[in-house]
Amino acid sequence: MSADAFYLALKQRLKDGEWPAGQRLPSIRKFVSTADASYHAVVSACARLVSEGVLEASPGRGYFVTGRPERLTSRLEPDSMAGEPLFRLLQAGSDYTKLGCGWLPPAWRDTDLLAKAIRRTARLEQSSLAEYGEISGYLPLRKQLSLHLQRRTRIDVAPSQIITTLGATQGMDLVARLLIQPGDHVFVDEPGNGNLIKLIQLAGGHVVGIRRTESGPDIVEMQAHLARHKVRAFFCNSTFHNPTGGNITPHNAFQVLRLAVEHDFHVVEDDVYGDFSPELRxxxxxxxxxxxxxxxxxxxxxxxxxxxxxxIACAQALVEPLTRLKLFTSVAVPAFCERFVNTILVDGTYAGHMKQIQHKLITQQALTQHALRNRGWQFEIVPEGGMFLWADHPDLADLTELIGTLARQKVLLMPGSAFSVTRDYHRHARINCSHFTPALEAHFAV
Structure with missing residues (x-):
């Protein structure tokens, strides 16, 4: 039993009142022998419960239940959050297979290589461990990002047009805060990023889903809505779209931009999966x-x-208001993190790492698609790389039962409903091919 699994099990037993307040818990050796958990797992779980105020450590005597059992209830996740698919994926322990997640498996990350870069950065940039970062972002990093975008996408952008953020989520949040007023109509991909939909709604925007096709956003749907309503912005994935895995074509991108000019709205391009592409995108x-x-x-x-x-890379006129919003909401990105990314961009570590990831994803896409097709599954869009597959089965009108069954076997999928604005996607699920293994194929037999 892993440390996370033992911690949750022990926490539940305490909540159920197996040991009342003031009672000493069984010894660590007893737990190890009866709970199929390692010494490290037991000690780690007890230490976490001590930090939560649920247990009290007495040197030489063991662990005792405190007189504050209410902490157990207050520490449990609210039911409204526990039912969220993304919340479950993020909170699930390492004993779960997170087949529907939006990130790479830990085994795919060259942690030794990254650790060396971290140590090198710490030696050269010791002051960054204790200081605030620059509000706009570390200038050498912004210069490297300018070069990186030119090489990988042909985007010609000056360092002064780049602002660093706490991940892409903060970038989209800042842009939404700047552009959207309550009641504004805002286009998004459908299916699309569920977190983004909530961010736009948080800013007061009226979210309008635009069907994602094999070539990109459905231009006819966009035109039909624009004929009736003013639209403020379109938030859109360009490369390896989440969740279908598709890419925009040059013709589709040109048509979207023509509508943006004609109807005066911004296109907010979310390209967080772009570096998974081995070619210019x-x-x-x-x-x-x-x-x-x-x-x-x-x-x-x-x-x-x-x-x-x-x-964020944007027109010069937008830099100052976005930087001001960043200052108000988060001040700066941690200085050490920015310097670390700059280090691996400069010395080629990042480029070498990404070449390996790109090759693995192309291979895994082909293997996963082949395995699922053998079980009767189908895909509206067939990616040639990236992480995602948007899958459905002709014999299943609703995947809810299958997703629940898999969850009980500790395999977590992301249901199609998590990517919906108004459409019904209960027959679909997002699958992350980088987490797929041959052992999982049997789970998809229908």
Whole structure:
């Protein structure tokens, strides 16, 4: 039993009153022998419960239940949150297979290589461990991002047009705060990022889902809505779209931008999965030269979910108001994180890491698609890389029961309903092919 699993099990037993307040718990050795848990797992769980005020450690005597059992209830996740699919994925222990998540498996990350870069950064940039970062972002990093975007996307952007953020989520939040007024109509991809939908609603926007096709957003749907309503912005994935895995074509991108000019709205390009592409990729920003496009990128998906470094590239006129919002809401990105990303961009570590990831994703996409097709599954869009598959089965009108069954076997999927604005996606699920293994194929037999 893992440390996380033992912690949750022990916490539940305490909540159920198995040991009343003041009673000593069984010894660590007893737990190890009866709970199929390691010494480390037991000690780690007890230490966590001590930090929560549920247990009290007495040197030489063991652990005692405190007189404050109400802490157990207050520490449990609210039912409204526990039912959220994304919340479950984020909170699930390492004993779960997170097949529906939006990040790479830990085994795919070269942690030794990244650890060396961290140590090198710490030696050279010791002051960054204790200081605030620059409000706009570390200038050497912004210069590297300018070069990186030019090489990978042909976007020509000056360092002064780049602002670093706490991941792409903060980037989208800042842009939403700046652009959207209560009641504004805002286009998003449908299916699309459920967190983004909530961010726009939080800013008071009226979210309008635009169907995602194999070539990109459905232009006919956009035109039909624009004929009736004024639209403030369109938030759109360009590369390896979440959740379908599709890319925009040059023709589709041009048509979207033509509508943006004709109807005076911004295109907010979410390209957080772009670096998974081994080739130059099509972006809105390249065609528009950042006149109406606001481009958002991030290193969280490629490097580490714990490394919250993203960035916004935009027209010069938007830099000051976005920087001001960043100052008010978060001050700055941690200085050390920015310097670490700069280090691996400069020395080529990031480029080498991404080449390996790109190759693995192409291979995994092919293997996962083949395995699921053998079980009768189908895909509206067939990606040639990236993490995601948007899957359904012709014999299943609703995947809710299957998703529940898999969850009880500690395999977590992301249901299609989590990506919906108004459409019914109960027959769909997002699958992250980087977490798929041959052992999981049997779970998808219908």
């Amino acid at each position: 099509q972006t809105f920003a390249e065609l528009d030269d950042l006149q109406r496009v606001i481009y958002i990128g991030s290193f969280s998906k490629c490097l580490s979910a714990s490394l919250r470094v993203g960035y």
